[in-house]
Amino acid sequence: MTQNRRTNSVNAWKMVMCTGSVLALVAASPAFAESADADAAADKAATSANPAEIVVTAQFRSQALQDTPLAITAMTGDALEARGQTNISQIAASAPNVTLEKGEGQRGGGLIAYIRGIGQYNSAPFYEPGVGTYIDDVYLASIQGAMMNLIDLDRVEVLRGPQGTLAGKNSIGGAIKLFSRKPQGDGSGYAQITYGRFHQVEGRAAADFKITDNLFTRINIAAKNEDGYITRLDYGCVHPGTGIVAKTSPNEGCKLGTADGQNYVAGRVAMRWLPSDMIEVNVAGDYTKDSSQAGADQLQSLPNPAAIPALAVNGVRVNSSMITAGTYTTYSDYCNPLAAGGAGAYCNDPKAATDTWGVSGTIDLTPSDSISIKSISAYRGFKSYIAVDSDGTPIPLSNLQMGYHGRQYSQELRVNGKVGDTINYTIGGFYLDSFINADQRTDIQYINFNFFNNDDTKSTSKAAYAQLSWDPISRLHLTGGIRYTKETKDYTFFRTFTDGLNTPIPGLYNLKGRYSGGHWDYRANIAFDVTDDIMVYGQYATGFKGGGTNGQPFFPDQVYAFGPENIKTWEGGAKLSLADHRVTLNAAGFYSDYTDIQLQAQFCPPPSTPFPCAGPQNVGSAHIKGFEAELNARPVDGLQFDGSLSYLDFKYYRLNGVPTVTTSMVAPFTPKWTWSAGVQYEIPVGGFGSLTPRLDANYRSEVFTDPGNAATNRIAPRTLVNGRLTWASASKDWTLALEVTNLTNKYYYMNVIDNVAFTGSTYSYPGAPRRWTVTIKRTF
Numbered sequence: 131m132t133q134n135r136r137t138n139s140v141n142a143w144k145m146v147m148c149t150g151s152v153l154a155l156v157a158a159s160p161a162f163a164e165s166a167d168a169d170a171a172a173d174k175a176a177t178s179a180n181p182a183e184i185v186v187t188a189q190f191r192s193q194a195l196q197d198t199p200l201a202i203t204a205m206t207g208d209a210l211e212a213r214g215q216t217n218i219s220q221i222a223a224s225a226p227n228v229t230l231e232k233g234e235g236q237r238g239g240g241l242i243a244y245i246r247g248i249g250q251y252n253s254a255p256f257y258e259p260g261v262g263t264y265i266d267d268v269y270l271a272s273i274q275g276a277m278m279n280l281i282d283l284d285r286v287e288v289l290r291g292p293q294g295t296l297a298g299k300n301s302i303g304g305a306i307k308l309f310s311r312k313p314q315g316d317g318s319g320y321a322q323i324t325y326g327r328f329h330q331v332e333g334r335a336a337a338d339f340k341i342t343d344n345l346f347t348r349i350n351i352a353a354k355n356e357d358g359y360i361t362r363l364d365y366g367c368v369h370p371g372t373g374i375v376a377k378t379s380p381n382e383g384c385k386l387g388t389a390d391g392q393n394y395v396a397g398r399v400a401m402r403w404l405p406s407d408m409i410e411v412n413v414a415g416d417y418t419k420d421s422s423q424a425g426a427d428q429l430q431s432l433p434n435p436a437a438i439p440a441l442a443v444n445g446v447r448v449n450s451s452m453i454t455a456g457t458y459t460t461y462s463d464y465c466n467p468l469a470a471g472g473a474g475a476y477c478n479d480p481k482a483a484t485d486t487w488g489v490s491g492t493i494d495l496t497p498s499d500s501i502s503i504k505s506i507s508a509y510r511g512f513k514s515y516i517a518v519d520s521d522g523t524p525i526p527l528s529n530l531q532m533g534y535h536g537r538q539y540s541q542e543l544r545v546n547g548k549v550g551d552t553i554n555y556t557i558g559g560f561y562l563d564s565f566i567n568a569d570q571r572t573d574i575q576y577i578n579f580n581f582f583n584n585d586d587t588k589s590t591s592k593a594a595y596a597q598l599s600w601d602p603i604s605r606l607h608l609t610g611g612i613r614y615t616k617e618t619k620d621y622t623f624f625r626t627f628t629d630g631l632n633t634p635i636p637g638l639y640n641l642k643g644r645y646s647g648g649h650w651d652y653r654a655n656i657a658f659d660v661t662d663d664i665m666v667y668g669q670y671a672t673g674f675k676g677g678g679t680n681g682q683p684f685f686p687d688q689v690y691a692f693g694p695e696n697i698k699t700w701e702g703g704a705k706l707s708l709a710d711h712r713v714t715l716n717a718a719g720f721y722s723d724y725t726d727i728q729l730q731a732q733f734c735p736p737p738s739t740p741f742p743c744a745g746p747q748n749v750g751s752a753h754i755k756g757f758e759a760e761l762n763a764r765p766v767d768g769l770q771f772d773g774s775l776s777y778l779d780f781k782y783y784r785l786n787g788v789p790t791v792t793t794s795m796v797a798p799f800t801p802k803w804t805w806s807a808g809v810q811y812e813i814p815v816g817g818f819g820s821l822t823p824r825l826d827a828n829y830r831s832e833v834f835t836d837p838g839n840a841a842t843n844r845i846a847p848r849t850l851v852n853g854r855l856t857w858a859s860a861s862k863d864w865t866l867a868l869e870v871t872n873l874t875n876k877y878y879y880m881n882v883i884d885n886v887a888f889t890g891s892t893y894s895y896p897g898a899p900r901r902w903t904v905t906i907k908r909t910f
Contacts, residue, residue, distance in 0.1 A: 183711075186287050187267075188307075189597070189609075190296055190556050191546055196705045199607065199657035199667035201290040201718040203228075203760060203774075207283040207311065212810065213826060214854050214869045214903075218263075218306070223828040223850075224806045225288045226758035226776030228304075229799045231880050232425070242881075245290050246722070247754050247780045247800040248303030248697065251835070252730055254532075254568070254682070257746060260675055260695075260728075262293065262301035265308050266414070268490055268508040269299050271538045271564040271589070281396060282336050282350040284311045290758070291720060292673025292697050294651030295611035298560060298593050302673035302697050312412065313338055313402040315346030319910055326903030328391070330356040344404040351397040358388030358423050359898050362480070365461040365524040369451060373444035374524050377463070386463060387480065389426035390898075395419050410494040417487040424482045426462040427883065429522035430455040430894035433842055437890030439576035443467055443525055448891065452523040455894055456877065462519035466526035466573060478531045484514035501547040511537040520883065522893050529573045536566035554599040562591040568681075571628065576889055577742060579684060581635060584624040587681065591617040597653070605660075611653035619645040621679045623689065637686030643679030647694060663707040673697050675728065680745030687738040692747050698723045709765075717759040725751040727797065729837040731788045732887055742888065749837060750785035752797070754778065768812035775805045790838030803831040819859040826852045836884045842892045843884035850876060850897075867905045875900040 184195040184204045195204050203225040215221065218241065222230040229244040242251045243261040250259045263270045286308055293301035319337035324330065336350035366376035367384035378384055396418040403411040429452050432438065438448050452461050465477040488510035495503040518530035544558035568585045595613035602608065625638035634640075651674065657667035677693040703718030726748040734743035758776035765771075780796040810824035829849045836843040851873040857866045876897075883893040 184285065186285070187309075188287055188289055188296075189599075190544060190558075191554065196663075196707050196714060196716075197665065199609070199655050199665065199669065199703070199705075201701065201703060201716075201720070201758065203288040203290070205286045207285060210283065210286065212822075212824060212854070212856075213808065214852065214867075214871070218308075221286060221288060221306070223826065224772065224774060224808065225290075226760060226774040226804060226806075227290060227756060227778055228288060229801065229830070229833070230306075231799065242799060243303075243306065244797075244799045245288075245304035246720070246756065247752075247778055247797050248724065249799065251798050252746075257681065257730075258300050258675060258678070260300065260303045262297055262299060262305040263308075264297070264305060265488075266310055266490060266492070267307070267506055267542070268488070268510070269297075269540060269562065270510070271540075271562060272512070272534075272536060272566060281334065281352050281398065282311050282348075284309045290718075291669075291699050291701055291722075292651075292671045294671060294673035295595055295597060295613040295653040296556070296558075298595065298613055298615060298651070299562065299591055300675050302675045302695065310398070310400065310414070311336075311338075311348060313346035313348035313400050315340035315402075317910070320907055322905055322907035324903050324905040326356075327901045328357040328359055328388075330354070330901075330903060332356070332903075346402045348400045348402075349398070351395075353395045354392050356392045358391035358426075359458055359901070360389040360426055360428075360896070361459045362386040362389055362426055362463070363454075363459050363461055364463070365452065372451075373446045375444070375467075387423070389423050389460065389462070389480070391423040393421045393423075408496050410496075412492040412494075413490070415487075415489045418485065420482075420484045420486075422482050424464070424480045424517045424519075425895060426460040426480070427520050427522045427893040427895055428454045428457075428460045430882065430892045431842070432891055434886050434890035437886065437888070439527060439889055441525060441527060441575050446525070448521070448523050448525050448527065448889070452525075454522065458896060458899060460522045461524050462522050463524050464517050464519045464529065465524075466529050466575070468526060468575070478517040478519075478529060479515075480517050480519075482514075482516045484512060484516075486510070486512040500549070501545065504542075504544045504546070506540075506542040506544075508540050509537070511535070520893055521885075521889065521891065526573070527576050527889055529571075529575075531571040531573075533569040534566060535569070536564065538562065538564035552601045556595075556597045558595050560591070560593040560595070562589075564589050573628075580628050582626045582628060582632065584626075585681070586622045586624075587619065589617065589619040591615060591676075605658055607655075607657040607659075609653070609655040609657075613651045614648065615651070615674075615676075616648040617646070617676050619676070619678050621681060621689075623683065638683065641683075641686060641689055643689050643691070645676065645678045645691060647676055649674045649676070649694065649696075663711075665705045667703055667705075669699075669701045669703075671699050671701070673699075677728075678746075680734070680747075682744040684742060684744070685739040688734050688743065688745060690735060690738050690745070690747075692728060692745075693726055695724070695726045695728045695748065697725070712765065713761075713763045715759065715761050717757065719757040720755065722754040723751070724754055727752060729791075729797065731790060731837055733789055735787070747788070748786055749788050749791055750782050752780055752782045754780050768814075770810050771808070773805070773807040776803070778802055788837070795837070795839040796834065798835050798837060799833050801831045801833050803829070805829045817860055819857060819862075819864075822856045822858070824854045824856070826854075835882050838884075840884060840886075842886050843882050845879050845882055848876060848878040850874075850878070863909050865905075865907045865909070867907070868902070869905070870900065870902045872898060872900045 186204050219230040222228040227246045231242040243249045248260045289305040293305045297305045321335040324332040332354040334352045338348040364378045364384045364386050366374035367378050398416040400414040464480045467475045490508035493505045513535040516532040521527040540562045542560045546556050566587045573580050593615040597611035599609040621643040623641045625635040626632040651672045653671045655669040659665050674696045683689045699722040701720040706715045728746045729749045733740045756778040760774045763771040780800050782793040806828040808826040812820050812822045814820050831847045833845050852871045853873050854869045878897045879894050880897045881895040885891050
């Protein structure tokens, strides 16, 4: 195992070094240097330095962030780099009322995304997200494989509140939009290498060059290899003589391996063609091969010993000696040594491997100054294998081998236009066709469930939308939008016994479910420029997430339907640019009526078999109110402050009879308070360039991870601190950065699974301890 790790690290080093060498040679060529565009570089520098000048496209037209009457957090790629943010889940550290976490263990390694208390915490692909994720305006139909690395981005836009009219598809809580850098043909690029704790070796590189006078391309690649920070221990070795057979020896440290390590290679090629002043064509393709380690839950506690299953290995049952909470260890071995379901003993490969790929083509046609047409065509696919040993013990209570593959095709067509100087309009249509197959082994020994499933989910979504903005008088802006969506979802379940014969399970083979529905959404917005630097606005907006069929039935009668969820939100806000744009302050307050909320409950609705249950249902309705504020200040050159504050109050006012949910509870991953604060100062050091220390802190109050809130699924409040020190050469072409995350070495949990009703246990997944990295970067 150690040899394999060293081999992976050596291979990663070789690839990184080769990449850096090739790009450095390319950068040095005179042809590339001569093609640099000084004006574009100056514009980029100005945008990066001044948040007030960030341009966003949240309303499908280019607007300054401070002129956009929406609750939106926008960050440039340079700002993400300054914070050391390289993964999509890290964005939440600085965006108010946003929770982004990795969905470990039973939740499949996807993205848990919540905005203003609305989202989805199970990343199984038949659960649709409540927060839409988009790459270059291409919607991702599944949050499986959505733990994306932030590679070569121009900017990120986080839109809070329902985006039902323009973004539409499953953006009831908000939207996260990632925008890649477009090729400029200016000979620019970079190469960087990172080394850090847990044997982290990472390389990133990009090159932008001209093929002809009107055809440009940009290539970027990334690779990472890192050991996991959780050690998987061999229980039989640590506790000899207990009856559990040891797989290792004390000479090997009783170590089976690590969990949550990363190993991926990613690449993207983009081409931009400007055949005339009226036409721009962008084509891009990307591929990521992720062979990372599986996440491993810990046995956190045994609050109900009477419910511990009688299941035993050589006479050993789950007991308190297997609890590893408070450490970075687990006894998960991903094995079932028993003759499970007639198929014999087995071990799953402890991986969370996901390959994702996609191609997209965007055509922008501008026949005149008053009209533009955009077409976005995209095809994306993924294939994943995820091993789950969710009980954190050597006793095979629950072992899952989850395999998914899927594809999606989407097409969007927009027309933007102007009528005089006072009216802007957008008319568009959207089409999505997606397919996902779940090829899995489910082995839940404590309830005697052991079967294979090969389930298909097919869905289509068609939508038409329109938005009109009118400035009837100077400084007053009125906006109205409407969208109609029609969608269908077809489910086919194929369940077989693990008897070596693939014998169909009666009632659960070729069993079908279907959902079909349509929905209208609306938006009305009024904004007023009090001065050139102060804007206030008010808005009413709606959103929805479609219904469906329970995608995880254990019994035939659990193939039940659930309905769509809906939201109506009233919002008011202000955007201020003060002190010659050196200070920006954006604030918003909101009130939402959130109805027929879809959550996973432990009891299925009647008349289906109520328990156990793993399916979504419409739990009830709630009122959500809160506020959020963001500040960015540059009081003097080189000094920058940024921060955010948010408050959220979630109250059920109607429940639909789910026995584990009461009106005093809140939705999962819904903190009442969050805040963040960051400061950096660039210190000139003469001819040696500059030093920029930066410190970031973020706080989140308690959250619950289950709709049935209890002490057994509570995650305590936490404050995390990160630090970074960056040296930049006088010409800014070389940088050296030392970064430390979780500076105070805080022990905290990202997720807790409450399984007290089934096994008397709770399982937990700790966040990473203190980690350090050193990065050297050459920009050209």
